[in-house]
Every structure is written in structure tokens, then in C-alpha cells.
Amino acid sequence: MEAFDLIVVGGGLVGSALAWGAQTAGANVVLLDEGDQAHRAARGNFGLVWLQGKGVGTPAYMQWSLHAGRIWPEFAARLSNAVSFDIGWRQPGGLQFCLSAAELDKRRDVIARTQADGGDIDISILDRADLRDLLPGIGGDVVGASFSSLDGHVNPLYLLRALQQGLQDAGGRYRPGFRVEHIDAERDGFKAVSRTGSVTGKRIALTAGLGAASLAPHVGLSMPVKPERGQIVVTERVKPFLPYATNCIRQTVEGTVLLGSSHEDRGFDDGTDVPTAAMLCRTAARVFPALAEATVVRSWGSLRVMTPDGRPIYEESTLFPGAFAVTCHSGVTLASVHALEIGPSLAKGRLPEHLSSFTSGRFDVHQG
Known part of the structure; x- marks a missing residue:
């Protein structure tokens, strides 16, 4: 049986990014993916x-996120060079629309709090006249927006495909349909066990999103995650109007x-459900009235992976060194x-030291 340097349990965006990064850095990696029946965010x-x-309000998370945004262009370039298709990455800047003066005041408060926490990001307030210059089709209910040039977007499914293809092209293994049911700590590493077989490796990373909560205790970790549903409505293709x-x-690019x-x-x-879809459509039509004429072609729901405070968990097990939680x-x-x-x-074989504030220990409650 082949033994890997790193087993990554969970083939979503988190696990696939981590696996590709580890493989291209010289490790021998296997990515275990339950498949599309999983609650894939x-x-x-x-x-x-x-x-x-x-x-x-959480400076460490803010700085980590801003760092991620700044290196996204490098990441996108490296990944695009590794595959033969466009992942849809664009960085045109982002607008958060405000439909009332109160919402605009909240965005001003966000800017002030960002600056107070040391956030090095340019966020500006655009009034209605500024927005009309950028987007002539903006609706009368929009009073303004905040804008940051650091924001961008990407096709998440193309991104997932690129990471998994890039992993395999770099020599890593991808095992779809492999639902891990148990993890055994062994003398020289770990064994991930499914109903159809097992995989062994020196180290193991749990990146299985909502499925990781039940696996984490097998290796002395805690991943208290819960689902949050998000629904999205999609229209037919229309003439480009929103860059x-x-x-x-x-x-989208399409x-x-x-x-x-x-x-x-x-x-x-x-x-x-129809009420939620209707709410999303009403909001969109207030922002861009022309969208009221667009045909809805589909809608879907999916589950986000949420920790109690919304921040990531990055942690190595103290009981079983070499086992990591990443979510x-x-x-x-x-x-x-x-x-x-x-x-x-x-x-x-380690996590970056500056991520020590993201362990699950922050959720512990000690009674006096």
C-alpha cells in the first residue's frame, strides 16, 4: 500500500487548494473527496x-484576509499557468450597494472601524451621482455604495476543477467517491478508512467542511462547525452591464x-423556497430595474460552513501531532x-506560526 506524505480529507475548495499547494511544494499528496453527494459549498x-x-472587529482575521486578497493575482496566475482554461478570475473592484441613508452610514462606520483596526485597504464612499457615472442603469432606490479596488470575483466551480486538475498534473492523487468514516492514528502516521478501502500517510489534514466535525475527535481535534444555507437565483444571459x-x-463572464x-x-x-427567491429578485430589481425583465433560469441552495464566531480554524492536534484541522x-x-x-x-509538517490565534481553543468556556 502506498503511503503518502499528506492525506487531505475533503475535496472542496479548502481541501483542494491546500492539496495543490502542498503537492506543488514537493509533498506526495492524496486528496480524498466524498464526491458531489457531499454538502459542497x-x-x-x-x-x-x-x-x-x-x-x-477581529484584526488578525482582517489582516489574514487582506493578505489573501493581495496575493490572489499571483495565485490566479500560477493556477492559470497550470491548467488550460479560464477560471474566471477578475479584479475590477467591488461595490456594496446601499438602499438607504442608514445603510450608507453603516458603510462609513465599517470604513472607520477598518482603519482603527489597522486595515490597509482603500475603501471609499460613492454617492448616487458617482454611481450613475459608473453604472448608468442604477435604480432610483440606490443612494450610494462603498467601493474597494481589492475586491474581485471568480467562477468557483472552475476554480475547484483547476485545483483538482492541477494537483493531479503535478503528480498528486485524487480519490473521488472516498467518504472517510474513521481515522486511525498509527505508529508512523495515520490511516483514513472508508467502506471501500483505506489510505495511509505521515500527516493528515481535515478539510471536509461540515463533515469534519465528526472526524476531528478521532485525532484529538475539535471542529465545531454548523451549516448556514444560502440561496442564489440565476437569470438568462444578458448584455454585459456590470463589470x-x-x-x-x-x-458572470458568460x-x-x-x-x-x-x-x-x-x-x-x-x-x-419561493419567498427567498422573490426577495433576492426584488432587491436586484431595486438596484438595476432592467433586471425585472430578465428571465430566471434556475435557483439553488447550498450550505456554508460556519464556526461559532465565523473565523477559520487552523490547528495541529496536541494528542496526535501531524493531524491538522483546516476549515x-x-x-x-x-x-x-x-x-x-x-x-x-x-x-x-507544520502550520504557519502567525495563525496561532485561530485554534479551536478560543471556543472553550471555563467556569469559575
Whole structure:
């Protein structure tokens, strides 16, 4: 049986980015992917690389996210050179639309808090006249927006495909349909066991999103994640009108328009409902009235992976050194640092030291 340097459990965006990064850094990696029956967040991801407002109130998370945004161009270039198709990466800047003066004041507060926390990101306020110069089709209900040049977007499914193809082209192994049911700590590493076989490796990284919570205790880790449902509505292809990334509407390279997304506590129900879809459509039509005439072609729901405080977990097991927890809900924004920094670090058997504040110990509650 072949033994790997690193087993990555979970083939979504987080696991695939980490696996590609570790393999291209010289490790022998196997990526174990349950497959499309898993609650794959990439299926319903809006595809934003979104930095304005990210991590406000938590400076370490803000700085980590901003760093991810700054190295996304390098990451996109390296990944594009490794595959033969466009992942849809664009960095035109991002607009967060405001439909009331109160919402605009909140964006000003975000800017002030970002600056107070040391966030080195240019965020400006655009009034309605500024927006009309950029986007003549803007609706009368829009009073302004915040804008950051660091924001961008990407096709999350093309990104996932590129990472998995890049891993294999670099000599790594990809095992689809491999649902890990148990992890055994062995003398020289770890064994990931499924109903159809097992894989052994010196180190193991749990990146299986919502599926990692039950596996983490096998190697002395804690990954207290829960689902949050998000729904997205998609229109027919329309003439290009929106070159920017925005908080609620995104026009893809192909011309379709994504309207989203919701934030719902519905457990593991990843379905859709008409009231939520109608709400997303109403909001989009307020921002761009012409969208009221566009035909909706489909909608879907998917599950985000949320920790109790919304920040990532990066941790090595103290009981079983060589076992790592890696999870977050910003799989697109943080893909760059997962691929270019955490993956290469795990190839060497460690996590970057500056991520020590992201362990699960922050959730412990001690009674006096």
C-alpha cells in the first residue's frame, strides 16, 4: 500500500487548494473527496473575493484576509499557468450597494472601524451621482455604495476543477467517491478508512467542511462547525452591464446574472423556497430595474460552513501531532493563502506560526 506524505480529507475548495499547494511544494499528496453527494459549498458560492468589511472587529482575521486578497493575482496566475482554461478570475473592484441613508452610514462606520483596526485597504464612499457615472442603469432606490479596488470575483466551480486538475498534473492523487468514516492514528502516521478501502500517510489534514466535525475527535481535534444555507437565483444571459463585483449581484463572464445570497438557519436543508427567491429578485430589481425583465433560469441552495464566531480554524492536534484541522466559510477569498502558504507549510509538517490565534481553543468556556 502506498503511503503518502499528506492525506487531505475533503475535496472542496479548502481541501483542494491546500492539496495543490502542498503537492506543488514537493509533498506526495492524496486528496480524498466524498464526491458531489457531499454538502459542497462551492456549488452555491457567489464567487466573491471580498475584502471590504472582512474581519472588522477581529484584526488578525482582517489582516489574514487582506493578505489573501493581495496575493490572489499571483495565485490566479500560477493556477492559470497550470491548467488550460479560464477560471474566471477578475479584479475590477467591488461595490456594496446601499438602499438607504442608514445603510450608507453603516458603510462609513465599517470604513472607520477598518482603519482603527489597522486595515490597509482603500475603501471609499460613492454617492448616487458617482454611481450613475459608473453604472448608468442604477435604480432610483440606490443612494450610494462603498467601493474597494481589492475586491474581485471568480467562477468557483472552475476554480475547484483547476485545483483538482492541477494537483493531479503535478503528480498528486485524487480519490473521488472516498467518504472517510474513521481515522486511525498509527505508529508512523495515520490511516483514513472508508467502506471501500483505506489510505495511509505521515500527516493528515481535515478539510471536509461540515463533515469534519465528526472526524476531528478521532485525532484529538475539535471542529465545531454548523451549516448556514444560502440561496442564489440565476437569470438568462444578458448584455454585459456590470463589470464590478458587488454584494448582491454578479454578472458572470458568460453573461448570466447571479442574484444572492440569503443567510438562513435551516440545518442541513439545502433546498430552495419561493419567498427567498422573490426577495433576492426584488432587491436586484431595486438596484438595476432592467433586471425585472430578465428571465430566471434556475435557483439553488447550498450550505456554508460556519464556526461559532465565523473565523477559520487552523490547528495541529496536541494528542496526535501531524493531524491538522483546516476549515473556514471563505473558501474563495482564502483560497490563495491556503494554496500558497498553508499547503506548503503542511508539506513541511507544520502550520504557519502567525495563525496561532485561530485554534479551536478560543471556543472553550471555563467556569469559575
